[in-house]
Amino acid sequence: MTLHTERLMLIRAPHLTAPHAFTTRAGGVSTGPYGGLNLDDREDDPALVQENRQRLCAALGFTPAQVARLTQVHGTDVVHARSGGHWTGDALVSADAGVLLAIGTADCYPLLLHDPQAGVIGAAHAGWKGTLGRVAARTVEAMTELGADPARILAAVGPGIRAAAYPVGEEVALAFAQEGLGAHVGADEDELHGDPTWHLDLAGANRAVLRGAGVPDAQVWVSGRCSTEPDFYSYRRDAGRTGRMWAVIGQRALGDTPARGQA
Numbered sequence: 001m002t003l004h005t006e007r008l009m010l011i012r013a014p015h016l017t018a019p020h021a022f023t024t025r026a027g028g029v030s031t032g033p034y035g036g037l038n039l040d041d042r043e044d045d046p047a048l049v050q051e052n053r054q055r056l057c058a059a060l061g062f063t064p065a066q067v068a069r070l071t072q073v074h075g076t077d078v079v080h081a082r083s084g085g086h087w088t089g090d091a092l093v094s095a096d097a098g099v100l101l102a103i104g105t106a107d108c109y110p111l112l113l114h115d116p117q118a119g120v121i122g123a124a125h126a127g128w129k130g131t132l133g134r135v136a137a138r139t140v141e142a143m144t145e146l147g148a149d150p151a152r153i154l155a156a157v158g159p160g161i162r163a164a165a166y167p168v169g170e171e172v173a174l175a176f177a178q179e180g181l182g183a184h185v186g187a188d189e190d191e192l193h194g195d196p197t198w199h200l201d202l203a204g205a206n207r208a209v210l211r212g213a214g215v216p217d218a219q220v221w222v223s224g225r226c227s228t229e230p231d232f233y234s235y236r237r238d239a240g241r242t243g244r245m246w247a248v249i250g251q252r253a254l255g256d257t258p259a260r261g262q263a
Protein backbone atom coordinates (compact mmCIF):
# COMPACT_ATOMS: atom_id res chain seq x y z
CA MET A 1 0.00 0.00 0.00
CA THR A 2 1.28 3.50 -0.85
CA LEU A 3 0.33 6.39 1.42
CA HIS A 4 0.48 9.97 0.14
CA THR A 5 1.00 12.46 2.98
CA GLU A 6 0.92 15.93 1.42
CA ARG A 7 3.82 15.65 -1.05
CA LEU A 8 5.40 12.60 0.53
CA MET A 9 4.90 9.16 -0.98
CA LEU A 10 5.36 6.56 1.74
CA ILE A 11 5.06 2.80 1.34
CA ARG A 12 3.46 0.91 4.20
CA ALA A 13 3.05 -2.78 4.96
CA PRO A 14 -0.67 -3.51 5.39
CA HIS A 15 -0.20 -5.83 8.39
CA LEU A 16 2.06 -3.59 10.50
CA THR A 17 0.12 -1.55 13.05
CA ALA A 18 3.07 0.38 14.48
CA PRO A 19 3.83 3.77 12.88
CA HIS A 20 6.18 2.94 10.02
CA ALA A 21 7.13 3.77 6.45
CA PHE A 22 9.45 2.96 3.60
CA THR A 23 10.27 6.27 1.94
CA THR A 24 10.61 7.11 -1.74
CA ARG A 25 12.22 10.12 -3.43
CA ALA A 26 8.92 12.03 -3.43
CA GLY A 27 8.24 14.97 -1.15
CA GLY A 28 11.69 16.32 -0.29
CA VAL A 29 13.73 19.45 -0.95
CA SER A 30 17.11 18.03 -1.97
CA THR A 31 18.39 18.79 -5.48
CA GLY A 32 20.76 17.38 -8.08
CA PRO A 33 21.63 13.68 -7.81
CA TYR A 34 20.03 13.68 -4.34
CA GLY A 35 16.84 15.26 -5.67
CA GLY A 36 13.79 14.65 -3.51
CA LEU A 37 13.52 13.17 -0.03
CA ASN A 38 17.18 12.30 0.54
CA LEU A 39 17.67 11.38 4.20
CA ASP A 40 21.47 10.96 4.25
CA ASP A 41 23.61 14.02 5.00
CA ARG A 42 27.08 12.66 4.22
CA GLU A 43 27.23 14.34 0.79
CA ASP A 44 24.04 16.38 0.47
CA ASP A 45 23.42 19.80 2.04
CA PRO A 46 22.78 19.03 5.75
CA ALA A 47 20.14 21.76 6.00
CA LEU A 48 18.13 20.21 3.18
CA VAL A 49 18.45 16.74 4.68
CA GLN A 50 17.30 18.07 8.04
CA GLU A 51 14.19 19.52 6.39
CA ASN A 52 13.54 16.16 4.71
CA ARG A 53 13.87 14.36 8.03
CA GLN A 54 11.55 16.86 9.69
CA ARG A 55 8.90 16.25 7.03
CA LEU A 56 9.11 12.48 7.39
CA CYS A 57 9.05 12.52 11.18
CA ALA A 58 6.11 14.93 11.27
CA ALA A 59 4.15 12.68 8.91
CA LEU A 60 4.53 9.84 11.42
CA GLY A 61 3.98 11.84 14.61
CA PHE A 62 7.63 12.01 15.74
CA THR A 63 10.44 14.55 15.88
CA PRO A 64 13.98 14.19 14.49
CA ALA A 65 15.29 14.07 18.07
CA GLN A 66 13.40 10.80 18.56
CA VAL A 67 15.14 9.07 15.64
CA ALA A 68 17.54 6.22 16.44
CA ARG A 69 19.83 5.70 13.46
CA LEU A 70 23.09 4.03 12.51
CA THR A 71 26.36 4.35 10.72
CA GLN A 72 25.85 1.11 8.79
CA VAL A 73 28.86 -1.11 8.11
CA HIS A 74 27.40 -4.16 6.30
CA GLY A 75 27.67 -6.28 9.42
CA THR A 76 25.30 -8.01 11.82
CA ASP A 77 25.60 -6.01 15.05
CA VAL A 78 22.27 -5.10 16.66
CA VAL A 79 21.87 -1.97 18.80
CA HIS A 80 19.28 -1.71 21.60
CA ALA A 81 17.96 1.85 21.32
CA ARG A 82 16.16 3.31 24.32
CA SER A 83 16.02 6.83 22.89
CA GLY A 84 16.94 8.77 19.80
CA GLY A 85 20.64 8.73 18.95
CA HIS A 86 23.33 7.61 16.54
CA TRP A 87 25.34 4.38 16.78
CA THR A 88 27.35 2.02 14.59
CA GLY A 89 25.74 -1.25 13.51
CA ASP A 90 23.25 -2.68 11.05
CA ALA A 91 20.12 -3.32 13.10
CA LEU A 92 18.14 -1.66 15.87
CA VAL A 93 15.63 -2.96 18.41
CA SER A 94 13.58 -1.16 21.03
CA ALA A 95 10.83 -1.75 23.57
CA ASP A 96 10.57 1.94 24.46
CA ALA A 97 7.91 4.41 23.46
CA GLY A 98 8.84 7.66 21.77
CA VAL A 99 11.60 6.12 19.62
CA LEU A 100 11.64 5.95 15.82
CA LEU A 101 14.12 3.40 14.43
CA ALA A 102 15.63 4.32 11.04
CA ILE A 103 17.56 2.27 8.48
CA GLY A 104 19.08 3.87 5.37
CA THR A 105 19.20 2.09 2.01
CA ALA A 106 19.82 2.64 -1.70
CA ASP A 107 19.70 -0.97 -3.05
CA CYS A 108 20.22 -3.02 0.13
CA TYR A 109 17.04 -4.30 1.75
CA PRO A 110 15.39 -2.67 4.77
CA LEU A 111 13.56 -4.95 7.19
CA LEU A 112 10.97 -3.75 9.72
CA LEU A 113 9.69 -6.00 12.52
CA HIS A 114 7.06 -5.70 15.25
CA ASP A 115 5.66 -7.86 18.03
CA PRO A 116 2.56 -5.83 18.91
CA GLN A 117 1.74 -7.91 21.99
CA ALA A 118 5.18 -7.41 23.55
CA GLY A 119 5.57 -3.85 22.29
CA VAL A 120 8.94 -4.60 20.70
CA ILE A 121 10.12 -3.26 17.34
CA GLY A 122 13.14 -3.91 15.15
CA ALA A 123 14.75 -2.62 11.96
CA ALA A 124 17.63 -4.07 9.97
CA HIS A 125 19.84 -3.23 6.99
CA ALA A 126 20.47 -6.29 4.81
CA GLY A 127 22.89 -6.09 1.92
CA TRP A 128 24.47 -9.29 0.69
CA LYS A 129 26.96 -9.40 3.57
CA GLY A 130 24.32 -8.80 6.22
CA THR A 131 21.96 -11.29 4.60
CA LEU A 132 24.70 -13.92 4.47
CA GLY A 133 25.45 -13.20 8.14
CA ARG A 134 21.73 -13.54 8.94
CA VAL A 135 21.27 -10.05 10.34
CA ALA A 136 17.50 -10.66 10.20
CA ALA A 137 17.85 -13.60 12.59
CA ARG A 138 20.14 -11.56 14.85
CA THR A 139 17.45 -8.90 15.00
CA VAL A 140 14.77 -11.45 15.91
CA GLU A 141 17.05 -12.81 18.66
CA ALA A 142 17.59 -9.32 20.06
CA MET A 143 13.85 -8.67 20.02
CA THR A 144 13.28 -11.95 21.85
CA GLU A 145 15.62 -10.77 24.60
CA LEU A 146 13.27 -7.80 25.06
CA GLY A 147 10.21 -10.05 25.39
CA ALA A 148 9.14 -10.67 21.80
CA ASP A 149 8.07 -14.09 20.54
CA PRO A 150 9.21 -14.97 16.98
CA ALA A 151 5.84 -16.63 16.38
CA ARG A 152 4.14 -13.25 16.94
CA ILE A 153 6.56 -11.07 15.00
CA LEU A 154 5.21 -9.31 11.92
CA ALA A 155 7.90 -8.47 9.37
CA ALA A 156 8.11 -6.29 6.28
CA VAL A 157 10.77 -6.42 3.58
CA GLY A 158 10.93 -3.05 1.87
CA PRO A 159 12.13 -1.94 -1.57
CA GLY A 160 15.56 -3.15 -2.63
CA ILE A 161 17.39 -4.28 -5.72
CA ARG A 162 15.70 -7.20 -7.47
CA ALA A 163 17.62 -10.25 -8.59
CA ALA A 164 17.35 -9.37 -12.28
CA ALA A 165 19.20 -6.10 -11.63
CA TYR A 166 21.70 -7.56 -9.19
CA PRO A 167 24.49 -9.62 -10.79
CA VAL A 168 27.10 -10.89 -8.33
CA GLY A 169 30.41 -12.71 -8.60
CA GLU A 170 30.80 -16.45 -8.38
CA GLU A 171 32.41 -16.16 -4.94
CA VAL A 172 29.27 -14.51 -3.55
CA ALA A 173 27.04 -17.11 -5.19
CA LEU A 174 29.12 -19.92 -3.70
CA ALA A 175 29.09 -18.31 -0.25
CA PHE A 176 25.28 -18.24 -0.28
CA ALA A 177 25.15 -21.87 -1.38
CA GLN A 178 27.53 -22.88 1.41
CA GLU A 179 25.34 -21.11 3.98
CA GLY A 180 22.20 -22.92 2.88
CA LEU A 181 20.81 -20.00 0.88
CA GLY A 182 21.67 -21.29 -2.58
CA ALA A 183 18.00 -21.43 -3.57
CA HIS A 184 18.12 -17.64 -3.81
CA VAL A 185 20.93 -17.52 -6.36
CA GLY A 186 20.17 -17.94 -10.05
CA ALA A 187 22.41 -18.15 -13.10
CA ASP A 188 22.03 -17.01 -16.70
CA GLU A 189 24.29 -18.78 -19.18
CA ASP A 190 26.39 -16.62 -21.50
CA GLU A 191 25.37 -17.85 -24.96
CA LEU A 192 28.79 -17.05 -26.46
CA HIS A 193 31.15 -18.24 -23.76
CA GLY A 194 29.06 -20.50 -21.57
CA ASP A 195 29.99 -18.54 -18.46
CA PRO A 196 27.13 -18.03 -16.00
CA THR A 197 26.03 -14.64 -14.72
CA TRP A 198 24.89 -15.03 -11.13
CA HIS A 199 21.94 -13.07 -9.74
CA LEU A 200 21.07 -12.78 -6.07
CA ASP A 201 17.51 -12.62 -4.69
CA LEU A 202 18.07 -10.78 -1.42
CA ALA A 203 14.35 -10.39 -0.70
CA GLY A 204 13.81 -14.14 -0.91
CA ALA A 205 16.96 -14.88 1.08
CA ASN A 206 15.91 -12.58 3.92
CA ARG A 207 12.45 -14.10 3.96
CA ALA A 208 14.10 -17.51 4.34
CA VAL A 209 16.32 -16.23 7.15
CA LEU A 210 13.29 -14.83 8.97
CA ARG A 211 11.49 -18.14 8.55
CA GLY A 212 14.51 -19.95 9.95
CA ALA A 213 14.45 -17.60 12.94
CA GLY A 214 10.88 -18.65 13.76
CA VAL A 215 8.88 -15.89 12.07
CA PRO A 216 5.93 -17.52 10.25
CA ASP A 217 6.15 -17.03 6.50
CA ALA A 218 2.54 -15.81 6.40
CA GLN A 219 3.59 -12.92 8.66
CA VAL A 220 6.30 -11.65 6.30
CA TRP A 221 5.25 -9.01 3.76
CA VAL A 222 7.50 -8.21 0.78
CA SER A 223 7.00 -4.94 -1.09
CA GLY A 224 8.14 -6.32 -4.45
CA ARG A 225 9.49 -2.90 -5.47
CA CYS A 226 12.97 -2.58 -7.01
CA SER A 227 15.23 0.25 -5.92
CA THR A 228 16.36 0.79 -9.52
CA GLU A 229 12.88 2.14 -10.33
CA PRO A 230 12.74 5.97 -10.73
CA ASP A 231 10.82 6.36 -7.45
CA PHE A 232 13.90 5.34 -5.44
CA TYR A 233 17.58 6.04 -4.89
CA SER A 234 19.88 3.34 -6.28
CA TYR A 235 23.61 3.14 -5.64
CA ARG A 236 24.15 0.80 -8.60
CA ARG A 237 21.97 2.66 -11.07
CA ASP A 238 23.48 6.04 -10.17
CA ALA A 239 27.10 4.83 -9.96
CA GLY A 240 27.39 5.72 -6.28
CA ARG A 241 26.28 9.37 -6.43
CA THR A 242 22.81 9.25 -4.99
CA GLY A 243 20.71 9.73 -1.87
CA ARG A 244 19.25 7.29 0.62
CA MET A 245 15.76 6.20 1.56
CA TRP A 246 14.81 5.47 5.14
CA ALA A 247 12.78 2.60 6.52
CA VAL A 248 11.34 3.67 9.87
CA ILE A 249 9.26 2.10 12.62
CA GLY A 250 8.37 3.46 16.03
CA GLN A 251 6.14 3.38 19.07
CA ARG A 252 4.54 6.54 20.33
CA ALA A 253 4.61 7.66 23.93
CA LEU A 254 1.28 7.78 25.74
CA GLY A 255 -0.54 10.98 24.91
CA ASP A 256 1.17 11.48 21.54
CA THR A 257 -1.23 12.41 18.76
CA PRO A 258 -1.07 10.19 15.66
CA ALA A 259 -0.21 11.97 12.44
CA ARG A 260 -2.78 12.04 9.67
CA GLY A 261 -3.07 8.67 7.94
CA GLN A 262 -1.41 6.78 10.81
CA ALA A 263 -3.02 4.39 13.27
